[in-house]
Amino acid sequence: MFEEAQLYSPVTTGAGGEVTVHLHDGHPGADDPAYRARRNEIAAAALAWRPGTPAPAIDYDEREQGVWRTVCRELAVLHERHAVSEFREALTRVALPVDRIAHLDDVSARLTALGGWRYVPAAGLVDLRTFYGSLAARTFHSTQYVRHPAMPLYTPEPDIVHEVIGHGHLLATPTFGELHRRAGAAARRLRDEESLRFLSRVFWFTLEFGVVVEDGDVRAYGAGILSSYGELGEFRAMQMRPLNLLEMGTAQYDITRYQPVLYRAESVAEIEAVVGGFFDTCTDRSIEELCHEHAVA
Ligand SMILES: [Fe+2]
Numbered sequence: 001m002f003e004e005a006q007l008y009s010p011v012t013t014g015a016g017g018e019v020t021v022h023l024h025d026g027h028p029g030a031d032d033p034a035y036r037a038r039r040n041e042i043a044a045a046a047l048a049w050r051p052g053t054p055a056p057a058i059d060y061d062e063r064e065q066g067v068w069r070t071v072c073r074e075l076a077v078l079h080e081r082h083a084v085s086e087f088r089e090a091l092t093r094v095a096l097p098v099d100r101i102a103h104l105d106d107v108s109a110r111l112t113a114l115g116g117w118r119y120v121p122a123a124g125l126v127d128l129r130t131f132y133g134s135l136a137a138r139t140f141h142s143t144q145y146v147r148h149p150a151m152p153l154y155t156p157e158p159d160i161v162h163e164v165i166g167h168g169h170l171l172a173t174p175t176f177g178e179l180h181r182r183a184g185a186a187a188r189r190l191r192d193e194e195s196l197r198f199l200s201r202v203f204w205f206t207l208e209f210g211v212v213v214e215d216g217d218v219r220a221y222g223a224g225i226l227s228s229y230g231e232l233g234e235f236r237a238m239q240m241r242p243l244n245l246l247e248m249g250t251a252q253y254d255i256t257r258y259q260p261v262l263y264r265a266e267s268v269a270e271i272e273a274v275v276g277g278f279f280d281t282c283t284d285r286s287i288e289e290l291c292h293e294h295a296v297a
Pocket residue numbers: 158162167208223224
């Protein structure tokens with residue numbers, strides 16, 4: 001079964017207050033002491049942050065800035081070809097810096113003016129209830145670390161590139177920004193942890209890895225694809241299935257490799273109706289009934 005924690009490297013605080021990010025063996029930065037120290041430093045800054053104060057001002061070094069510049073340059077070409085139109089329009093309206101990493105408060109300032117969203121710092125994993133519940137208030141918990149420079153064009157972990165370039169532009173769109181908020185409102189209604197996990201999987205296969213037919217072509221609207229150079233280049237070759245809430249909500253998946261199965265909507269209106277409709281109406285009971293109907297069918 002999918003475990004949300006596998007998305008993130010665990011963060012712990014020792015008895016002396018030292019913050020450690022535990023990179024798994026095989027992580028591109030696992031054998032890079034400077035990278036590990038940097039991850040610890042950035043996680044500590046997020047843990048020390050208090051609501052109502054400015055987000056930590058990370059003084060990114062040239063190596064980190066280089067990753068951002070490379071990703072921005074490479075993704076710009078792919079977005080033009082593969083991203084859903086609302087996302088492409090948002091790129092111009094948000095107008096994030098491409099030569100330096102955006103400060104979270106700067107991201108908030110741009111997004112607040114375009115739909116009311118704001119970013120707050122996260123050291124790593126934010127529990128499902130907090131993460132999704134905050135979306136209802138148009139608040140997005142964002143990491144600030146940068147992926148390892150050895151692999152600038154893909155990361156299984158949600159780094160600042162994923163959070164800001166992927167989600168940030170989606171949040172500035174009328175349809176997908178609102179779908180994030182509607183997912184958050186749904187999460188606040190759900191009390192059962194299994195229901196919340198069902199919701200998070202629907203979110204995963206739509207707002208993280210969804211694709212949609214637009215102008216006769218398949219385009220990506222999921223933040224996970226839109227922030228990954230590799231997935232943008234390969235998603236059209238993946239197996240595609242029609243939107244199916246039960247399948248998405250109960251699917252098992254491996255976040256450490258490209259998603260082999262994607263759910264394709266035939267129009268943005270279908271996403272609104274099926275996914276938005278689910279977010280607007282789901283309850284613990286309706287989700288339980290959906291799963292039960294399948295079990296007895
Ligand atoms: Fe994400």
